[in-house]
Amino acid sequence: MNERDSEAAAAMFSKRGHEIVDHESQADVLIFNTCSVRDQAERKAVGKIGFMKKLKKERPELIIGVMGCMAQNRGEDLFKELPHLDFVLGTGQLHRLPDIVDSIHADQRAQVALLDPGSEVLTGLGEHYNNSIFASIAITRGCNRYCSYCIVPYVRGREISRSIEDIAAETRELVADGTREILLLGQNVAAFGLGGDINPPPPDHSPFADLLEELCKIDGLKRLRFTSPYPSYFNDKLIRTITAQPKICRSIHLPLQSGSDRILKAMNRHYTAAQYLEIIDKIRAAAPDVAFSTDIIVGFPGETDEDFAATRELMNRVGYDMAYIFRYSPRQGTVAAKLSDDISQEIKEERNQILLKDLEERTAAANRKLIGSVQEVLVEGVSKRNTERWSGKSTTAKTVIFEPAPDTAVGDLVKVRINRVSAVSLFGELVR
Numbered sequence: 307m308n309e310r311d312s313e314a315a316a317a318m319f320s321k322r323g324h325e326i327v328d329h330e331s332q333a334d335v336l337i338f339n340t341c342s343v344r345d346q347a348e349r350k351a352v353g354k355i356g357f358m359k360k361l362k363k364e365r366p367e368l369i370i371g372v373m374g375c376m377a378q379n380r381g382e383d384l385f386k387e388l389p390h391l392d393f394v395l396g397t398g399q400l401h402r403l404p405d406i407v408d409s410i411h412a413d414q415r416a417q418v419a420l421l422d423p424g425s426e427v428l429t430g431l432g433e434h435y436n437n438s439i440f441a442s443i444a445i446t447r448g449c450n451r452y453c454s455y456c457i458v459p460y461v462r463g464r465e466i467s468r469s470i471e472d473i474a475a476e477t478r479e480l481v482a483d484g485t486r487e488i489l490l491l492g493q494n495v496a497a498f499g500l501g502g503d504i505n506p507p508p509p510d511h512s513p514f515a516d517l518l519e520e521l522c523k524i525d526g527l528k529r530l531r532f533t534s535p536y537p538s539y540f541n542d543k544l545i546r547t548i549t550a551q552p553k554i555c556r557s558i559h560l561p562l563q564s565g566s567d568r569i570l571k572a573m574n575r576h577y578t579a580a581q582y583l584e585i586i587d588k589i590r591a592a593a594p595d596v597a598f599s600t601d602i603i604v605g606f607p608g609e610t611d612e613d614f615a616a617t618r619e620l621m622n623r624v625g626y627d628m629a630y631i632f633r634y635s636p637r638q639g640t641v642a643a644k645l646s647d648d649i650s651q652e653i654k655e656e657r658n659q660i661l662l663k664d665l666e667e668r669t670a671a672a673n674r675k676l677i678g679s680v681q682e683v684l685v686e687g688v689s690k691r692n693t694e695r696w697s698g699k700s701t702t703a704k705t706v707i708f709e710p711a712p713d714t715a716v717g718d719l720v721k722v723r724i725n726r727v728s729a730v731s732l733f734g735e736l737v738r
């Protein structure tokens with residue numbers, strides 16, 4: 307989501323005639339787009355912005371601003387910590403970014419903070435800067451789930467959905483410019499269009515599925531992905547739509563967080579391990595070729611060896627192709643931050659390593675199973691490591707390396723027979 311916001315910011319500036327440069331030494335304006343999801347991310351951002359003080363001393367006309375979740379979270383307090391900052395722009399004010407820079411540039415105004423959650427929060431989000439076969443579209447903003455460890459609802463605000471027409475128009479524009487694969491983004495994409503209702507929809511109601519169906523009709527769009535759906539919103543209608551639409555990629559990120567019901571409850575995650583598995587089984591029954599990925603937190607307050615074992619067992623049962631495994635760290639302002647962070651760093655690290663090792667073994671085994679199979683690959687271009695070969699992505703989001711034919715073009719969908727695999731890539735030859 308932050309990458310997408312950075313791209314939208316770059317596009318807004320570029321539209322006004324500004325130029326995006328590669329290095330801070332070349333810039334007249336430096337904007338730091340920040341994350342608050344972990345304390346470490348905030349500390350890194352503060353460190354990096356602090357480092358810019360020297361640059362500002364040498365060039366007082368340099369404008370330095372901070373946007374994103376940390377800006378929203380810390381607000382004007384950032385001026386105390388980083389007195390060389392010119393502006394702090396909250397998550398609901400992204401559309402005003404070029405204006406604020408222009409006005410500071412024109413008047414050399416003193417420090418400005420715009421932190422209002424904003425009613426025009428969705429304005430300006432359709433701007434794109436990178437002209438590539440891949441693009442991302444934010445379809446919702448904010449989150450209403452309030453998982454006990456998560457700061458997102460406090461810094462991104464209440465959940466708002468864009469309209470299907472608006473998203474379809476943005477998609478058509480991107481496709482006309484050469485985009486072939488689109489990643490739909492939202493904190494809980496499957497809550498799209500539900501009007502902020504915190505109850506999961508009934509089995510036959512899914513405005514998100516309606517959106518997917520609409521976008522699949524767009525000629526020239528070859529693939530659609532999305533991230534992330536909250537598990538209990540993944541209903542029958544959505545599963546039917548995914549199964550029926552070949553443009554929807556066979557890789558699904560379904561955040562689990564923990565395999566222990568007790569910990570899920572403490573996390574304010576509204577599903578049990580059994581319900582989560584039921585969703586996985588339904589998806590697998592309908593589309594056996596789907597590759598799953600997930601998010602896991604180890605060391606949540608009170609996580610016992612048994613809780614951890616339940617997570618490990620569930621992960622092994624699902625057999626994820628990929629997982630983001632985080633060691634719990636408290637975020638100030640969340641409900642979980644009031645609990646005692648009672649799992650030692652050593653135990654968190656140990657649990658993290660155990661899951662990573664399990665995952666590595668499973669991914670290697672899953673990749674080996676693909677030897678001899680034919681994968682449909684969206685061609686990205688010349689491989690970074692070997693210029694004689696080209697690379698692309700399978701529908702399950704794996705990197706596939708192959709030798710191109712003279713007529714192979716970026717953005718084509720080609721078939722590749724896999725004859726070798728590594729831990730992260732598949733290698734093969736074109737099937738004509």
Ligand code: SF4
Nearest residue numbers: 449451452453456458
């Ligand atoms: S669903 Fe939970 S973890 Fe995800 S953004 Fe919302 S509050 Fe955070």
